[in-house]
Amino acid sequence: MSEPRDTEDFVRRLAAASRQEQFLTVVSREDAQAAFRRAVPHVALRPETVPLAASLGRVLAGDVASPIDVPPFDRALVDGFALRAADTEGAGPARARRLALNREILACGVAPALAIEPGTATPIATGGVIPRGADAVVMVEQTEFDEGALAIDVAAPVRPGQFIGYAGADMALGETVLRKGLTITAREIGMLAACGIAAVPVVRRPLVAILSTGDELTAPGAALAPGAIYDSNGAIVAASVTENGGEPVSFGIVRDDEAALERALREALAGNDLVVLSGGTSKGAGDVSHRILDRLGSPGILVHGVALKPGKPLCLAVADGTPVVVLPGFPTSAMFTFHDFVVPLVRALAGLPPREEQAVAASLPQRVPSELGRTEFVMASLGRGPEGPVALPLPKGSGSVTAFSQADGFFAIPAARSGLEAGETVSVVRLGAGVRAPDLTIVGSHCVGLDRLVGLVAERGFTARTVWVGSAGGLAALRRGECDLAAMHLLDPETGRYNAPLLEPGMRLAPGWRRLQGVVFRPGDGRFEGRGAGDGVAAALADADAVMVNRNAGSGTRLLVDGLLKGARPPGFWNQPRSHNAVAAAVAQGRADWGVAIASVAAAYGLGFLPLTEEHYDFAYAAGTEERPALAAFLALLRASETAAALTELGFTPAGDAA
Numbered sequence: 001m002s003e004p005r006d007t008e009d010f011v012r013r014l015a016a017a018s019r020q021e022q023f024l025t026v027v028s029r030e031d032a033q034a035a036f037r038r039a040v041p042h043v044a045l046r047p048e049t050v051p052l053a054a055s056l057g058r059v060l061a062g063d064v065a066s067p068i069d070v071p072p073f074d075r076a077l078v079d080g081f082a083l084r085a086a087d088t089e090g091a092g093p094a095r096a097r098r099l100a101l102n103r104e105i106l107a108c109g110v111a112p113a114l115a116i117e118p119g120t121a122t123p124i125a126t127g128g129v130i131p132r133g134a135d136a137v138v139m140v141e142q143t144e145f146d147e148g149a150l151a152i153d154v155a156a157p158v159r160p161g162q163f164i165g166y167a168g169a170d171m172a173l174g175e176t177v178l179r180k181g182l183t184i185t186a187r188e189i190g191m192l193a194a195c196g197i198a199a200v201p202v203v204r205r206p207l208v209a210i211l212s213t214g215d216e217l218t219a220p221g222a223a224l225a226p227g228a229i230y231d232s233n234g235a236i237v238a239a240s241v242t243e244n245g246g247e248p249v250s251f252g253i254v255r256d257d258e259a260a261l262e263r264a265l266r267e268a269l270a271g272n273d274l275v276v277l278s279g280g281t282s283k284g285a286g287d288v289s290h291r292i293l294d295r296l297g298s299p300g301i302l303v304h305g306v307a308l309k310p311g312k313p314l315c316l317a318v319a320d321g322t323p324v325v326v327l328p329g330f331p332t333s334a335m336f337t338f339h340d341f342v343v344p345l346v347r348a349l350a351g352l353p354p355r356e357e358q359a360v361a362a363s364l365p366q367r368v369p370s371e372l373g374r375t376e377f378v379m380a381s382l383g384r385g386p387e388g389p390v391a392l393p394l395p396k397g398s399g400s401v402t403a404f405s406q407a408d409g410f411f412a413i414p415a416a417r418s419g420l421e422a423g424e425t426v427s428v429v430r431l432g433a434g435v436r437a438p439d440l441t442i443v444g445s446h447c448v449g450l451d452r453l454v455g456l457v458a459e460r461g462f463t464a465r466t467v468w469v470g471s472a473g474g475l476a477a478l479r480r481g482e483c484d485l486a487a488m489h490l491l492d493p494e495t496g497r498y499n500a501p502l503l504e505p506g507m508r509l510a511p512g513w514r515r516l517q518g519v520v521f522r523p524g525d526g527r528f529e530g531r532g533a534g535d536g537v538a539a540a541l542a543d544a545d546a547v548m549v550n551r552n553a554g555s556g557t558r559l560l561v562d563g564l565l566k567g568a569r570p571p572g573f574w575n576q577p578r579s580h581n582a583v584a585a586a587v588a589q590g591r592a593d594w595g596v597a598i599a600s601v602a603a604a605y606g607l608g609f610l611p612l613t614e615e616h617y618d619f620a621y622a623a624g625t626e627e628r629p630a631l632a633a634f635l636a637l638l639r640a641s642e643t644a645a646a647l648t649e650l651g652f653t654p655a656g657d658a659a
């Protein structure tokens, strides 16, 4: 922001700009953040006092000074005798000094009545109060007790101050021992208890009302109706609120109904410090949330539309002092904007310092295109390249839940650029503190058999990262040195053999397993039931009502489909999803009548299956890397009988078995 402006005026102008068009008007991310910060004070809420036992995890609202000395008095650090060090001067094995014992025992908690006069000592326990006159303690095992004389002999000189813990040595009266803003852990609770503090001033936790909007949403735990999806935003937003010092107040799922949503919003506004809802903020007919916001209180909508990707439809509003944030419905967009706009506010209200951002410089293995005019944030996983870390952009979009959850971090592409070039260095901001580079990175084609194998590798103590970009993508990543293993099933059209002929110099192949590919159909479909794959497809091609589901060009499965179609383009040909599961789902849901997928997926969806061919799913790696511990463990497991049994159970044929 260039010049200081009147807050209200600024906010009004932005709001007016946002409303200028029929739909959202986009402002820059920086302007949106500035507007939000001006309209909503980012300061800690009022303190409240909680009992010590309830203070765990809370943020201290003020400095704490010790109200007492800890320890509160000079005390003995050993079991022995309190004495005057001067009385032992010159003592030695041949010249023990005799000290008469006072008729008092200074057990813990006993206030001394007798002073130590020269030539005397008093028995004292560890933790006992040092009596007047004493300036040292000698350990019992370094003395000889003369019972008859009620005296001890000390055969070595005692240093003044020896074995005395002085009052206030741990915490002095008035000393600031804990500072404002600190999050109270078990250790701080110990210190507070030692000072005698039973009630602690902490920042009140911001109450964050959370609503998910959408007719398609279903709470986890309930059955999914056709077209419905589970509400993941509600859960992840609530957990993130807790992670950042707030207290989530869940309002659950609200239908796309203006009156119902307005009612829920008014209720949410009533008792909470902040309201976060997700969904219904873009241009759809059911997208009603932003329309209600101007009615709820002043000044209403501040920003609707930010030049940000993901997160363009973000809507920021204030209703009579309470901020309302509408996150885009897409899970990655929702989490990204939540971290960018809401987390700073929740932390500030909770009295927490801004999140510490850890960035890692990494190079880009490939060009990453971007839309000019929007700051684009790309979720990435970090890999090990030949010259240091590489940032692998995750191939999933805003609609994916896993893109945000599995990313190690994200990097930005400035609004003024239409992309970043391969080889450029980006700064990857890490998400989550515990992220570290995995021991093993596997890139390529997905298989549930590999999921099982990775589980076995993890049991051996190695962490693995998997990135599904398809067989050819895996091979390219291996060529660039970005992964340890490329998971692949590529048929070489020239030789008719899988994988091996496609390796490049310096690559080795570890045989994996074979997967049965076949035509999938709904059980009972007379066009397929009881026939061979070729005959079934011929019957389908002869039926103008039969709809197929294809696969993406470049996939191994697509080659099989092409072989079956022999140039035909039946209905459904242009539906070209990228996975076996998508093919099976289309057939199971009746959106298509047939497609090609692997047997294990067909079985999972309860589909009929006409076998076509067995494809080889293998692993390529760079020659010379097989001794790396994680890779060695993987390769050994690949040959283990335990793995073979697990693969067989899943419906695969381990490479060692005869075809």
Ligand SMILES: Nc1nc2c(c(=O)[nH]1)N[C@H]1C(S)=C(S)[C@@H](COP(=O)(O)OP(=O)(O)OC[C@H]3O[C@@H](n4cnc5c(N)ncnc54)[C@H](O)[C@@H]3O)O[C@H]1N2
Pocket: 212, 213, 214, 216, 217, 229, 230, 231, 232, 233, 234, 278, 279, 280, 281, 282, 283, 284, 287, 310, 311, 312, 313, 327, 328, 329, 330, 331, 333, 398, 399
């Ligand atoms: N014509 C246009 N369409 C869209 C635009 C646009 O500019 N013009 N923007 C796109 C962008 S960018 C995003 S991001 C999304 C966000 O839209 P909404 O905020 O209105 O979200 P919905 O339409 O309600 O849902 C989008 C998507 O996310 C799923 N969803 C919603 N809530 C949840 C939840 N709580 N948990 C899990 N998933 C959720 C929902 O089912 C949809 O699939 O709009 C684009 N469209």
Ligand code: MOO
Pocket: 308, 309, 310, 311, 312, 313, 328, 330, 333, 334, 398, 399
């Ligand atoms: O902003 Mo949307 O979040 O680009 O996907």
